Amino acid sequence: MLFVLRRLRGARQATTDDSDGALIERAQQGDLDAFNLLVERYQRAVYNVSLRYLRAPELAEDVTQDTFLRAYRAIDTFRNDQGHGFRAWLLRIASNRALDTLRGQQRRGADSLDARMDEDDSSWEPEDFTETPLQFTERGALSAALEDSLGHLADDQRLAIILADVQGYSYEEVAEITDVAVGTVKSRIHRGRARLRVLLVEEQAREHSDNPDRQVSDAERG
Numbered sequence: 001m002l003f004v005l006r007r008l009r010g011a012r013q014a015t016t017d018d019s020d021g022a023l024i025e026r027a028q029q030g031d032l033d034a035f036n037l038l039v040e041r042y043q044r045a046v047y048n049v050s051l052r053y054l055r056a057p058e059l060a061e062d063v064t065q066d067t068f069l070r071a072y073r074a075i076d077t078f079r080n081d082q083g084h085g086f087r088a089w090l091l092r093i094a095s096n097r098a099l100d101t102l103r104g105q106q107r108r109g110a111d112s113l114d115a116r117m118d119e120d121d122s123s124w125e126p127e128d129f130t131e132t133p134l135q136f137t138e139r140g141a142l143s144a145a146l147e148d149s150l151g152h153l154a155d156d157q158r159l160a161i162i163l164a165d166v167q168g169y170s171y172e173e174v175a176e177i178t179d180v181a182v183g184t185v186k187s188r189i190h191r192g193r194a195r196l197r198v199l200l201v202e203e204q205a206r207e208h209s210d211n212p213d214r215q216v217s218d219a220e221r222g
Contacts, residue, residue, distance in 0.1 A: 020083025027075050035075065039068050042087055045167070046094045052162045053098040055147060063101055067094040088176040095159055095177065102155075149199035157192030164189055 018037060026034035046067050051060035070093055078089055150158055156178075163174045164185070171189075175182045 020086050021080060022083075024075070024078065024080045024083055024086060027072070028078075028080065032072075035072055038086070042090055043068070045087060046090055049091055049162060049167060050094050050098045052150075052166050053095065053159065054102060055151065059101055059105075060098075063094060063097045066097055070097070085176060088173060091163075091177045092179060099155055099159075145200055145203050146196070149196050149203065152199055153192050153195055157188045157195065160185055160188040161192045161196070165193075 020038070020041075023034045023038050027038065043064060047060055047064045050063040050067075051057060054060050054063065067090060071090055078086065080086075150161065153161065159178060160174055163169045163177060164171065169177070171182050171185050174185045174189075178185065
C-alpha cells in the first residue's frame with residue numbers, strides 16, 4: 001500500500017535532511033517529492049487508524065488517500081515547529097474523515113462496515129507462532145468479539161480506545177489528535193473500556209446459551 005501523489009515536473013531532489021520539519025518546510029515551498037516522503041512515513045499510521053474505525057479495508061484506503069490529499073492542499077496552514085505535531089495533525093484529519101464516512105454509510109443503511117477485515121489485519125494482539133490451534137481459535141474469536149463490540153461504542157469513546165489501546169498512543173498524543181484535554185481523553189477511555197467489558201460479557205453469555213456443548217467442554221477443561 002503506497003499513497004504517493006503524482007510528482008510535478010521539475011520537483012526538487014531530496015536532500016540529506018529528511019526530518020519532518022525539513023520535509024514540511026520543503027513541501028510548503030511546493031516540493032512534492034518532500035511531501036511524498038512524509039506520505040511514505042505516515043501512511044501506515046493513518047491507514048491503521050482508519051481501518052480500525054471503519055472495519056473495511058476499501059473504505060480505509062479511500063480515507064487514507066483523501067487524508068493526504070487534504071493535507072497536501074492545506075500544508076501551508078500547518079504551523080511547522082520542527083515537525084512537531086504533524087502526525088497528530090494527519091490523524092486528526094483521518095479520524096474526522098473516517099467519522100464522516102461512517103456516518104454516511106449509516107445514513108445509507110449500507111452493510112459494508114460489517115465486512116470482516118483480512119485475517120492479517122484483524123488481530124488485536126501480536127501473533128504467537130508457539131500457540132496451539134485451540135489457543136489460536138480462541139484468540140481469533142476474542143478478536144472478532146472485541147471488534148464487534150468496538151463498533152457499538154460512542155464515536156468519541158471508540159476513537160479514544162482505538163488510538164490508545166489499539167494503536168498505543170499516549171494520553172497526551174490522543175489529546176493532541178482529538179483536540180481535547182487529557183482529562184477528557186481519560187474519561188472517554190475509562191467509559192469506553194467499561195462499556196466494552198459489559199458488551200464482551202453479554203457476548204460470552206450469548207455464546208454459551210447458543211452452544212450448550214461448549215459449556216460442557218469449558219467445564220471439562222477447567
